[in-house]
Amino acid sequence: MQNLSLMLVPVLAAQKAAGDGLIKPLGHHELLLVLVQLSLLLLVARGLGELMRRINLPPVVGELLAGVLLGPSLFGLLLPDLQAHIFPKSQEQSNLLSVISWLGVLFLLIVTGLETDLKLILRKGKTALLISLGGIIIPFITGFGLGWLLPDNFLADPEKRLVFSLFIATAMSISAVPVIAKVLMDLNLIRRDIGQVTLAAGMTDDTIGWILLSVVSGLASSGKFDLGTIFHSVSAAILFLAIAFTIGRTIVDQILRWVDDYVGGIAASMSVVLILSLAAAALTHALGLEAALGAFVLGILAGQSRRFSNEAGHMLEVFTASFLAPIFFASAGLKVNLLALLVPQTLLFGLIVLAVACVGKFTGAYLGSRVGGLSHWEGLAMGSGMNARGAMEIVVATIGLSLGVLNPQMYSIIVMVAIVTSLMAPPLLRWTLSKVVMSEEEARRLEQEEQDSRSFIKQIQRVLIPTSGGPNIQLAAQLVGYMAHQNSIEVTSLYALSDKQPQKKGRRAATQVKDTAAEEALASVAEEMQLPDDTTLQTKMESGRSKAEVILNEANKNYDLIVLGASEQIRPQKTLFNLLVDRVVQEAPCATMVVKSHLPQAKGKICKIAQQKLTKILVPTVGTEYSKNAVEMASTIAAQTGALVMIVNVINLPQVEYILYEQRSLTPVKEIAHDLLEQQAAIGRNLGADVKTYILQGSSPEREILKFAQTQEVDLIILGSSIRMVTGRVFFGHRVDAILSKAHCPVAVITTP
Known part of the structure; x- marks a missing residue:
């Protein structure tokens, strides 16, 4: 204490000597x-x-x-x-x-x-x-x-x-x-x-x-x-x-x-x-x-x-x-x-x-x-x-x-x-x-x-891919790889862990298994993406109170798109995908794309899937902003793979008969559908894709879309949708749910908050 006082003496003396020169406030x-x-x-x-x-x-x-x-x-x-x-x-x-x-x-x-x-x-x-x-x-x-x-x-x-x-x-x-x-x-x-x-x-x-x-x-x-x-x-x-x-x-x-x-x-x-x-x-x-x-x-x-x-x-x-x-x-x-x-x-x-x-x-x-x-x-x-x-x-x-x-x-x-x-x-x-x-x-x-400033796909610069392995996220990674070859993006691959500790007896062994699983999952996603040399790829392994919380915390760091793999074949009741994916889609601060591959998933290990060949991509549209986002995503992927983008609009016959009771004609509705499809097709062609349009008719739009997809041997369906909350679960609408569950080919659903 005495030494400290001695050290302060010169400082205090200097301040006293300079007292008259203190800087006055404004x-x-x-x-x-x-x-x-x-x-x-x-x-x-x-x-x-x-x-x-x-x-x-x-x-x-x-x-x-x-x-x-x-x-x-x-x-x-x-x-x-x-x-x-x-x-x-x-x-x-x-x-x-x-x-x-x-x-x-x-x-x-x-x-x-x-x-x-x-x-x-x-x-x-x-x-x-x-x-x-x-x-x-x-x-x-x-x-x-x-x-x-x-x-x-x-x-x-x-x-x-x-x-x-x-x-x-x-x-x-x-x-x-x-x-x-x-x-x-x-x-x-x-x-x-x-x-x-x-x-x-x-x-x-x-x-x-x-x-x-x-x-x-x-x-x-x-x-x-x-x-x-x-x-x-x-x-x-x-x-x-x-x-x-x-x-x-x-x-x-x-x-x-x-x-x-x-x-x-x-x-x-x-x-x-x-x-x-x-x-x-x-x-x-x-x-x-x-x-x-x-x-x-x-x-x-x-x-x-x-x-x-x-x-x-x-x-x-x-x-x-x-x-x-x-x-x-x-x-x-x-x-x-x-x-x-x-x-x-x-x-x-x-x-x-x-x-x-x-x-x-x-x-x-x-x-x-x-x-x-x-x-x-x-x-x-x-x-x-x-x-x-x-x-x-x-x-x-x-x-x-x-x-x-x-x-x-x-x-x-x-x-x-x-x-x-x-x-x-x-x-x-x-x-x-x-x-x-x-x-x-x-x-x-x-x-x-001007078009790029209004484009959904051109505004995507940072992509987050949470992964735990499996065919859904691997296919999603392939789609991100196609995007990266068309647009300059940064990709972060995240393996999320929960802080809930295993029983003491097997804690060390469980941790080692987690580390190995994380490395395999991250490596699998990186391999599937086949990113261009100039694309930045970050890999992270983060932990938190829950996996969903870890993903959402990372997503809040100015990402533009979260790409998720859908649920396993057996999913909990009252969920669209599973509890994790549903929560992330529901609370995401940015756009999300959930991919359901409809491919078998092996248990207990990373089951590597083959590179999926895309020759036909189907996009149903009703002319909304969500549909436009799906068209842009499909067209960007198609521009890289050479696939044909097939944009369809379904005329719902019972509704048409009711609306046009006096006219008894589908001509005005078909003209509206044609104009709508041409607007969407112009967006796709501007992104470098080969695009064809189709007008379908039927009493069940989802059934017509599924039938068309199977008849045309479509390789991928991309849907744009808004998020609706029904009794606490994520709900995209009955048509999207039906296509997700009954499609014979992979399905991707794009949403924006």
Whole structure:
């Protein structure tokens, strides 16, 4: 105890000595002001954004104008005392708002990264690079010439014209990726080829621009060229991108996997992406690059991982669009004082700077686009998008002002250029892109993406297969293997154990038997699946209070599909399959597929079944979402096996006679059935399957389906159904029950919660 007191003496003495320097909490008035600022900025930004939407303009236009109206240009002109009180010219107060604005920049770029198709960008990489080079070189040359010719009274120090000219050249070269991204999102163009190329070119443009800025800033600080600074900036950017898209991709994916496996949930998925993105932003900032680059790259890497939750991405996008992005865009406009630009000389040269900025960027991006193989209108669209400078140029102007390169007069001009070019971008993009003819390849890609977004089978990325051996789960594993060859999925094979201990006398022997059974069951499933080399397979042996609880606990870790083997030949009363399967189907948080093989099951050992040859797959349909899911599953399996998908709809004759009592005709009902079948068949053909449709008639749909299956020698029946609860047991309906129990071939039933 005495030793502890002696150790604490120096610490306490140091704290006492530093007592006067303790950091005070945020003051009452400062907190009040920032809350009022945020509420006012958000109110005006969202209000004007919705107004712009109503008049068919992107909301970002209104969000940018909000800051201008709340700044000295209007609010400060009408109520100068109130405006100065709410938005005081205090560095400390301004910094509070700047932090939130920077969060808006970073969040917007994370969301943009999540939406970025890296494969498409790589395919268009040459074009993007040419556009970026054109959008850097020509504006840099014209900006340098402009800086060399401007009158001395626009320079903070006329003796440093070279540095001033280089700074103006750099400011003319910058593009505002957050503004471009927001405009593309507002116009629903971010998934278009032109949208992805614009983003790629904009990020390349910005990366080069920020390297140039770091070089020019170093020059402004030291007064001489520093080759070390140039080498450091270039090498840091190349090194970061190289590491990020090689080992960084694997690291991010493994982190997301670990969090998904051991924590799970949308909140965890969203939190880990934000942590990684902010850390990457801090890293690029520490390297002397732009923090936005790190956030954007991490967004891309997270978006490529199968384990990142789509729901988390959607929540992040909603939060950004509704709060952080409007605050960022509105706060950018607060710094603009249009009144200072009304001085004749300032206005004249301000217009000249604006014209040079627009012409240089438009010309450079257009020429780069044409050399890269884009059309005339696509080139103009690229120029329109790349011309937006946004808050990035405001940051450049702020840096220039703090370094003594720009005077207040020139600072106002550059900020005006940033705002005006950002306001020009949306209407120009809308106009030019309306003239762009979409290629057949792009139209097919977008149509396919739209279909995939609504597809049941395309949303399946993680599959859980609980196993204890037997023909049912082995056949189920074969079906999963066919799926894996058509869609990129992850598979987890689980052997569940109950914690109920055997009698003491035979405990050790029983445990050894369990371990052997688990190994055999897991190995059997892995062998039956015959997964592609690039498919991830995990095997687990977990224990809990009951086997069903173990399976359900694992299923809650963001799986998309649970694949189960059905009951043994003898099943307990009041169950559809058995107590275990029924409970899992009933409580599953995701879709389930239960497979009943109708093959003999040996007792006491794993009885390996032969690879089942599938030539005909039958799918009964009534046009529901459940039936569509069954069609998609059957078509995916058929695309791999070459089987024929036979989609049938049964017209129930007694019901038809009752409904059509006046007409006494089946023609209208047959026409409805035909249209329904064609819609379902189109889904199957789109997935690469050979599909035929059949209309059956009879008083018992299940009997007609079973008769048709036997006559046509069907190898597999896939049913889509909803779960109904009848006296505590799982019930799919009498027809599904009848087909499950009386079919001569394997049956799979797919349900969704």
